[in-house]
Amino acid sequence: MELPSKYNPAEVESKWYQYWLQHNMFHSTPDEREPYTIVIPPPNVTGVLHMGHILNNTIQDILIRRARMLGKNACWVPGTDHASIATEAKIVEKLKNEGIKKTDIGREAFIEHAWEWTHKHGGIILEQLKKLGASCDWDRTCFTMDDVRSESVLKVFIDLFEKGLIYRGVRMINWDPKAQTALSDEEVIYKEVQSKLYYLRYKVQGEDRYATIATTRPETILGDTAVCINPKDESKAWLRGKKVLVPLIDRPVPIIEDEYVDIEFGTGCLKVTPAHDVNDYMLGEKYRLESIDIFNNDGTLNKHGAMYAGMDRFEVRSKIEKDLKAAGLLEKIEDYTNKVGYSERTDEAIEPKLSMQWFLKMSDLAKPALEAVEKDEIKLIPPKYKNTYRYWMENVKDWCISRQLWWGHRIPAYYLPEGGFVVASTPEEALEKANALRMKNVCPCGCSGLKPLKPEDLRQDEDCLDTWFSSWLWPISVFDGINEPDNKDINYYYPTNDLVTAPDILFFWVARMIISGFEYRKEACFKNVYLTGIVRDKLGRKMSKSLGNSPDPIELMDKYGADGVRMGMMLAAPAGNDVLFDEALCEQGRNFNNKIWNAYRLISGWKVDPKLDQPKASALAVEWFEARLGKTLAEMDDLFDKYRLSEAMMCVYKLFWDEFSSWFLEIIKPAYQQPIDSITHKAVFGFFEQLCLLLHPFMPFITEELWQHLEQREPGESLMLQQQRKPTAYNQVILDKFELVKAVVSGIRTIRLEKNLPVKTALALEIQGEHDASFDSLIVKMGNISSITQVSAKASDAASFLVNTTEYSLLLGALIDTEEERKKMNNELQYQEGFLQSILKKLNNPNFISRAPEAVIEAERKKMADAKNKIQAIKDSLDSLESNK
């Protein structure tokens, strides 16, 4: 059957993915083999595939497929995460378009909408991963809000609460007025913005003097409860003990003194708004100042905003500027650059706000997690992230885990009518605990008249938990290790081996997973964390919707094949560096597929003649390629150990293209329409199979297709289940000798090109100097050489080149251009003499002779001798040119 000259991936890829699925080949169950486990970084359940996912999942698939081929029981657990804020925002938006307000329909109906949305859009991204070839164990697909995971989250919450690690309290938190929820510190991104510094005049109470303060947020003056100066600032001494009036509303506030105030900055006079600034909050605590919250949850001003009540905070800023100016209380405005926090999810400016939230105490939990990374029990790749990790862990702050959202795990805290609360996994249990709690402090005889509570008397906390509070359990919860801590799966698959993720969630997710791993399994949750770069375009810009510089991965796969895209991605992806993605790389991937395809077309067309003897050249080539394969095997093993996947791929890329196709196949290729001997034929098919094995983790589809072509396979057989050869010793001597052959053939080709000699014209080769004739059959075939003769003097009509110290000459007869030859040789002579001089300089240096190690000196002496030999050889050649003039 004739194969097309161009490889068409579309049909092949879906065929084999179906085949793998049908035979359940991705599925893993515990057995006696060594496990190899990866848990997927769960993408947003309603998300779609982007280039970052391609990078991340290609790497995971390479690792998992390789592990499988190394005989391990490989298990890659897929799943998605509920992405509380992002998903809730989408649903709110959708409902808004239908004219429905979240608050009108209530919690239950809203959650129903959310589930509906999740079922409709959820899992699209997992289907897209299948197109990429991801060999996940789909039977194990998890969702952070499915029953097992939800139960795990609640269990952990209750456990940590009972250990006293979770507490509830009023703190200054990051408020997102758009999503209307609290955020953790990690979810705030500080951006530099051009803003203004307003100089405002506060009248001193009872005097006709003013204190001038500088602020970037004039709208917050309505929440001022003090003005602070530095006690060392003599120029402000006159303000001590006085009161000033907040502009426009003339509310008197005290002057306080604290060294926190920078005398040099602004006016050296700071307005204090404890409810809306983290630093002011600390001052407020210290001096027991009143705290006036002037904002509603949506960022508009409340009744404390006086005449601005109901207006948005940014509107108020421009309005109040005008009003202050009109009142003569605005001294000046300066341009000013400062950093403002924005919500990672909604990009809304964060409002620091005092609020009652749930927190997890981190400092003790962080200790084993820090130690594990410090001691390389968990390795970060590349290791530069260790520093970053250490710094965060050593300065870790308590984690605000409550979110004012509905889509997520509802906090299992239940409030009693008379105050206080209990934490319990079900309302029934909560009722029991609540009753026990209120009875504890009263006389057991019932004389207090307290009646037991009814279920409706308890009110469950309205808030839900941060999404990361469920994903931090992921490596445990996907194996149900929280609910069933001693089950077969968790005991077998945990700890997992490698985690592949982006460095921007090192703290959000990776660090917290490590923490929960130690808390709940007393063991690291993975051994290695491979941190990928961020995918950027070829100009180094982040891929974004607004720039429109992100290609659609699905279209890319349609265009270049999944194998081509996988390879394109890996070509650009050394570990730890940002990935500058260029579609041209996918083209390179596709071209490589085509190369593989055509190599197969070539060998598959050969007819075998069992009576034919194996040519000498073929026998040598087989012996050489066997060694060459062994070398690559060892190299790839080493590169995989170091997680240098791009280099490992390049290694096998060059093996296939340069060594196998350009050298091996060209040597053994029979003349047109001639048959091949059976020994060589068998060897080339064996090699091709080995190459498929090595290439498979990178390009699973084309390799499976060709492997199935190599011979008749049984149903259910697959390349992906074959075992990779273990690296063994290989013949280095033949590799070195073959490199010399290549150099000779290359030299012949260069002369042919220079002299315009067609490849078809056979040439006679003469050799002066050391030469191993056992490889001559290769030189004859690859250089189209008619005869090889060892001579003592170079012929006058020959063009020559040097390989090491041996001179190879092609007899050209009348075609020789003596003048040109002489010029070439003189250039070479000059170079060699210069080189010799540099070596002599070293050897004549007494310091070098006395201080350098013997081996180094010996090497220099060898170089000197070689250079001298070469110089002599060139001089001899020049002489022979002269004598034949």
Added chain:
RNA sequence: GAUUCGUUAGCUCAGUUGGUUCAGAGCACUUGCUUGACAGGCAAGGGGUCGGUGGUUCAAGUCCACUACGAAUCACCA
């Protein structure tokens, strides 16, 4: 502002404990190639003072100091 990392060919990157002809790879580029695997190809080439300055050393892309530029993380003064 602090800390960390980086700067090597036109581009993206390797380069281990300082020492072999060590200055490398892929892509891009140049030249030649029409029958027989593949032009999505074959063959052969050109291309870098290793960011800069100084130091240590017999010897520096590699170690040290300073400096310029870039990136990341953290912290921020209103």
